[in-house]
Amino acid sequence: MSTQAPATIEDVARLAEVSIATVSRAIHNPEKVAKSTRQRVNQAIAITGYTTNAMARSLRMGRSNMILVLAPDIGDPNFSSILIGLENEARAHGYGVLIGHTQNDPERGLEYLKFLNSNQADGLLLFTGHEPFGHQEMTQRLPPTVAVFEPVFGSRVPYVGVDDTAGARKAAEYLLASGHRSIAFIGDSKTRLGHLRRRKGYDLALDAARIAPAQRLVVDGEGTIESGRLAVEQLFMRDTLPTAFMCVNDATAIGVMNGLAARGYDLPRDFSVIGFDDVPQATYMTPALTTVRQPRSAIGRQAMALLLENLTQPLTEQREVLIMPDLVVRGSVTMPGKR
């Protein structure tokens, strides 16, 4: 009794004294089967504990009702709350979500491609900022795909994410409104589309405030804590310090704050810092980090909605959905010049 084979549709049919076809119909098209029969079938299902074998079902139907979400790093603080949005939306449409963890390993990527090729998932959601790997050859065979959180560089994959430009502009405008005129941008990049756009938001705000490009301090960085710390060192070398640091993301901002603290400065008295993303850690910094909040669950929800739409009707012209973020005011920005 402990290890009996799971019940099949045939067991149910026998018990309910109908054919397997009727059982299948009773489950999926209840209105097509007489009420009395339906009851008998349901009873039989309850008795046997039958669950339909997803393998057989997918094989027959040619689809799995599963969406694969590919992420390089599950630990990314942005990931989990976006995932919740994705899952909720998927579930509402009868789809399940599988999470693929690539660890930025191309071999992993390839493994998951096999997964897709063998029909184990009907759609693909990319959290990675790039295609599963070398991106030609097999890419043509990819199922409907949507990029989320980070656009796929140099590709026409539809994208759902935050409005980076508008968000960054909000942040910069807040610094300006607080009285800052010397605002550094930390974390400039040539390759990451989202970061490019944040830079653009910064420029737009400063343009509007008539701050000459020559007066803007811009430091490169890859968006890590370490890069933020490094940027501070660099500015000290150059001996040109702003009154406020606008960081391309929260990780950079944390690095900047650490770097300034290590140099003995008192925040937010001596410098203002603003981030982007609103990672969980932002609340627990001293001072708590003022930042732009990613509308994570909205992003997740809409990305999944777009993907599911593309699934049934695969030629959407919609290429980008940008969601407007809010500024979260905490303690890391003050008026300048109190020093």
Next chain:
Amino acid sequence: MSTQAPATIEDVARLAEVSIATVSRAIHNPEKVAKSTRQRVNQAIAITGYTTNAMARSLRMGRSNMILVLAPDIGDPNFSSILIGLENEARAHGYGVLIGHTQNDPERGLEYLKFLNSNQADGLLLFTGHEPFGHQEMTQRLPPTVAVFEPVFGSRVPYVGVDDTAGARKAAEYLLASGHRSIAFIGDSKTRLGHLRRRKGYDLALDAARIAPAQRLVVDGEGTIESGRLAVEQLFMRDTLPTAFMCVNDATAIGVMNGLAARGYDLPRDFSVIGFDDVPQATYMTPALTTVRQPRSAIGRQAMALLLENLTQPLTEQREVLIMPDLVVRGSVTMPGKR
């Protein structure tokens, strides 16, 4: 050309001028097929771009070569590095890993049970500290299961995790060796097995140091940042302060540090704090948190190894694998009495 159906084993067979049986053998038992045939088959596979349809394979074989990992919160900082250990070990044995995100929602748990019942996974790894839900009825039908990181309360599910008692004892001994005699334990619990054990390690160390139980300050807590902050307040109310805080985990320790800082104390001069887990954030606290490091990848690796073993030979007597953690010395512990 864009949307052609994926190649099946039959396409390969036709092209290689053999039967489908031979193709299957060439893939899975290469030694059973003549060298020349094997070459022809491989060529045909390359040309057609054939990948075996996992659905059909699983259906036929009665197993999926997949392991389901159930976690209530993907965002848990402990989760991602354990996952890497799990994945690596699984992969080495030809298994894939699916991640299930329950969000502590019983309905989700149920959904994943269906997943298991329909043979979409051969084994179950619980990261949750409890069974997929109400834990009777369907539990009997569960595939081989192993709990990881947190034991399943009141159940005989095999468990792989850190040696809480030994780790906590190490921490307490380190405080003692640093000269502390008045050490509070923050985060006592009656229900969480791992936390109970940490408490025990604390007691063992203090027993050995001949510190009377009456002199030990023990404060309840559920292991959150908030609970740590609260515990500090409570101690201030009682007006009995230790020189060192031994916290049941890092989250609690962070709360304690925040609480002390909010009261205006200077750490680590005024108080010493030690944690348990070594979450990523521990490095970025000021002072950096001295703590006990979870041997995460080892835990992941061994948990998966145990599960896969149970898969083929399902009656292991081994019920618990405890892995010894190391102390990570940073800046949050100093000698007492400098105040």
Next chain:
DNA sequence: CGATGCAATGTAAACCTTTACATCATCTGT
């Protein structure tokens, strides 16, 4: 040379569903 065994390959069943089509009974309208 005939029997025996082995290596290489093929044939066909089985895994469990879904669903187009066939069948049958019953009802409607004339």
Next chain:
DNA sequence: ACAGATGATGTAAAGGTTTACATTGCATCG
């Protein structure tokens, strides 16, 4: 009373794979 429609159910094929068993050809041995 009968043609035809309608509704409920059954039959059987198909989906792609693995594998037990059958077949074939060939070499080995007495």
